[in-house]
Amino acid sequence: xxxxxxxxxxxxxxxxxxxxxxxxxxxxxxxxxxxxxxxxxxxxxxxxxxxxxxxxxxxxxxxxxxxxxxxxxxxxxxxxxxxxxxxxxxxxxxxxxxxxxxxxxxxxxxxxxxxxxxxxxxxxxxxxxxxxxxxxxxxxxxxxxxxxxxxxxxxxxxxxxxxxxxxxxxxxxxxxxxxxxxxxxxxxxxxxxxxxxxxxxxxxxxxxxxxxxxxxxxxxxxxxxxxxxxxxxxxxxxxxxxxxxxxxxxxxxxxxxxxxxxxxxxxxxxxxxxxxxxxxxxxxxx
Amino acid sequence: xxxxxxxxxxxxxxxxxxxxxxxxxxxxxxxxxxxxxxxxxxxxxxxxxxxxxxxxxxxxxxxxxxxxxxxxxxxxxxxxxxxxxxxxxxxxxxxxxxxxxxxxxxxxxxxxxxxxxxxxxxxxxxxxxxxxxxxxxxxxxxxxxxxxxxxxxxxxxxxxxxxxxxxxxxxxxxxxxxxxxxxxxxxxxxxxxxxxxxxxxxxxxxxxxxxxxxxxxxxxxxxxxxxxxxxxxxxxxxxxxxxxxxxxxxxxxxxxxxxxxxxxxxxxxxxxxxxxxxxxxxxxxxxxxxxxxxxxxxxxxxxxxxxxxxxxxxxxxxxxxxxxxxxxxxxxxxxxxxxxxxxxxxxxxxxxxxxxxxxxxxxxxxxxxxxx
Numbered sequence: 001x002x003x004x005x006x007x008x009x010x011x012x013x014x015x016x017x018x019x020x021x022x023x024x025x026x027x028x029x030x031x032x033x034x035x036x037x038x039x040x041x042x043x044x045x046x047x048x049x050x051x052x053x054x055x056x057x058x059x060x061x062x063x064x065x066x067x068x069x070x071x072x073x074x075x076x077x078x079x080x081x082x083x084x085x086x087x088x089x090x091x092x093x094x095x096x097x098x099x100x101x102x103x104x105x106x107x108x109x110x111x112x113x114x115x116x117x118x119x120x121x122x123x124x125x126x127x128x129x130x131x132x133x134x135x136x137x138x139x140x141x142x143x144x145x146x147x148x149x150x151x152x153x154x155x156x157x158x159x160x161x162x163x164x165x166x167x168x169x170x171x172x173x174x175x176x177x178x179x180x181x182x183x184x185x186x187x188x189x190x191x192x193x194x195x196x197x198x199x200x201x202x203x204x205x206x207x208x209x210x211x212x213x214x215x216x217x218x219x220x221x222x223x224x225x226x227x228x229x230x231x232x233x234x235x236x237x238x239x240x241x242x243x244x245x246x247x248x249x250x251x252x253x254x255x256x257x258x259x260x261x262x263x264x265x266x267x268x269x270x271x272x273x274x275x276x277x278x279x280x281x282x283x284x285x286x
Numbered sequence: 287x288x289x290x291x292x293x294x295x296x297x298x299x300x301x302x303x304x305x306x307x308x309x310x311x312x313x314x315x316x317x318x319x320x321x322x323x324x325x326x327x328x329x330x331x332x333x334x335x336x337x338x339x340x341x342x343x344x345x346x347x348x349x350x351x352x353x354x355x356x357x358x359x360x361x362x363x364x365x366x367x368x369x370x371x372x373x374x375x376x377x378x379x380x381x382x383x384x385x386x387x388x389x390x391x392x393x394x395x396x397x398x399x400x401x402x403x404x405x406x407x408x409x410x411x412x413x414x415x416x417x418x419x420x421x422x423x424x425x426x427x428x429x430x431x432x433x434x435x436x437x438x439x440x441x442x443x444x445x446x447x448x449x450x451x452x453x454x455x456x457x458x459x460x461x462x463x464x465x466x467x468x469x470x471x472x473x474x475x476x477x478x479x480x481x482x483x484x485x486x487x488x489x490x491x492x493x494x495x496x497x498x499x500x501x502x503x504x505x506x507x508x509x510x511x512x513x514x515x516x517x518x519x520x521x522x523x524x525x526x527x528x529x530x531x532x533x534x535x536x537x538x539x540x541x542x543x544x545x546x547x548x549x550x551x552x553x554x555x556x557x558x559x560x561x562x563x564x565x566x567x568x569x570x571x572x573x574x575x576x577x578x579x580x581x582x583x584x585x586x587x588x589x590x591x592x593x594x595x596x597x598x599x600x601x602x603x604x605x606x607x608x609x610x611x612x613x614x615x616x617x618x619x620x621x622x623x624x625x626x627x628x629x630x631x632x633x634x635x636x637x638x639x640x641x642x643x644x645x646x647x648x649x650x651x652x653x654x655x656x657x658x
Binding site: 185204 | 366
């Protein structure tokens with residue numbers, strides 16, 4: 001069949017997406033990329049330069065924050081998986097049909113509220129004059145209240161909490177597709193619970209685990225609100241550095257360079273993760 | 287059971303097994319024994335409790351009451367991974383994330399057998415199921431029949447005392463199913479493992495088994511050889527469920543040993559050989575198999591109940607062809623086997639012809655209160 005006609009239906013549907021991609025993503029990114037390679041010379045004129053990237057690599061504080069953010073994001077991703085896997089398994093394989101829907105809604109419900117409100121909720125619970133401290137002192141477990149906010153452990157907990165939904169949904173959908181009889185067959189052939197988990201469940205769930213991990217990792221790496229509010233000034237999250245360059249120092253050129261470093265880092269880690277788990281991006285995002 | 291003076295070893299014994307789900311009793315006081323090396327089938331309609339029974343033997347469901355012994359040992363409370371039985375699942379449950387060799391080696395690895403031993407055993411069992419060289423194949427590269435054989439190999443390689451099979455042929459198409467029936471029986475003969483096979487397909491049960499238990503509503507109706515199950519059903523359910531049958535409600539009119547004269551609907555009178563106690567006036571259900579009905583019986587044939595019918599329809603189904611006919615002057619309908627020997631090619635709907643059956647061909651049961 002030979003048709004040289006333009007498929008109008010397809011064009012109309014694709015147009016908004018193409019416009020959105022181009023105008024709001026590609027164009028600003030190109031502009032940022034250009035900006036990141038521009039710097040003022042001694043005379044105060046903008047010239048092409050790699051000095052922004054040099055600054056990043058030679059200032060310890062930037063470099064360390066960057067590595068710290070990456071490592072903590074990986075830890076958060078792993079912890080989110082550890083916390084949500086039993087939940088997803090319980091919902092798909094253990095709970096009765098009627099209970100399933102109820103449990104899924106319970107998990108979804110907190111996410112109807114904005115992240116800001118949820119983080120403030122944590123703050124009300126955890127701060128020095130907060131609910132938990134109040135009760136611990138009342139019960140005599142603590143002599144005087146202590147600050148539970150503004151440390152790394154609390155920040156990681158907050159980030160895990162914020163990311164849970166994005167891990168639990170792909171896990172539930174991938175575990176739904178796991179035939180119960182595979183688990184029973186493995187049990188019948190002599191496997192114990194640990195072997196079943198590592199030989200049957202994990203290999204089957206890998207695409208879901210990887211896609212959930214990618215989303216959680218990217219969201220954590222780029223999260224600004226939670227580290228800033230729960231971690232406070234000590235959080236040293238790289239997004240704060242970017243924010244500071246753009247808003248506080250008005251150094252858009254350095255900020256752009258930082259932004260590109262973060263983009264490069266997340267791409268690199270996701271690529272490495274895909275290689276390690278022998279998955280393909282196109283399959284995982286399906 | 288004593289056979290020619292030798293006490294046969296019992297591989298699987300079930301005593302008074304009961305399983306209740308709330309108010310519902312899925313398995314209701316079932317007892318049976320399976321001798322070593324036998325092919326034992328449990329045949330029953332869906333929902334009769336046969337899968338529940340199998341899952342209790344495999345260890346996935348705990349019995350409410352009763353005892354299960356495998357190889358003479360009580361296995362109450364033993365986890366499925368410790369039981370010397372293996373189950374072939376209805377959907378086979380091959381692990382798609384592993385290749386054929388890894389699937390078969392799965393159980394051996396759990397037993398911590400040596401690598402070389404595992405490799406040799408996998409090779410041997412693949413030979414046994416006539417799939418040599420299939421080690422590296424992926425599960426989704428296999429055909430239905432091959433998957434079947436790999437699933438059986440995966441269990442047989444562990445050398446279980448009893449192999450349980452949960453309708454494993456159900457998903458195959460008719461032609462392959464016929465072929466697998468023969469293959470499965472041959473394989474069982476060769477390896478000598480005790481098979482317990484559950485199915486709702488009577489042909490599978492009859493063709494493959496040494497003994498068949500017919501199950502209905504959680505209870506065993508009869509345990510017997512396939513031949514006796516067919517020729518001497520002990521309950522009306524077995525008579526109806528195993529093979530095709532014509533059922534007549536009738537009343538005992540006279541008893542002239544060794545025959546009884548029955549009065550059936552449509553003013554027919556039949557003589558049957560007395561096979562169980564009846565009294566004059568009692569109601570009985572009479573069963574006659576379609577192939578026991580002789581079309582146009584010859585004059586000299588003796589001991590025949592003869593009557594006239596009008597042909598209503600011919601249902602052609604190869605060797606299973608049937609003729610639907612009405613008793614003349616009534617709408618009492620029944621099925622008659624129509625042998626494809628060209629002898630009855632001229633029979634067409636509307637014809638009136640004589641049919642007959644031998645006094646010994648009928649089986650009867652006292653009518654139960656509830657006619658199900």
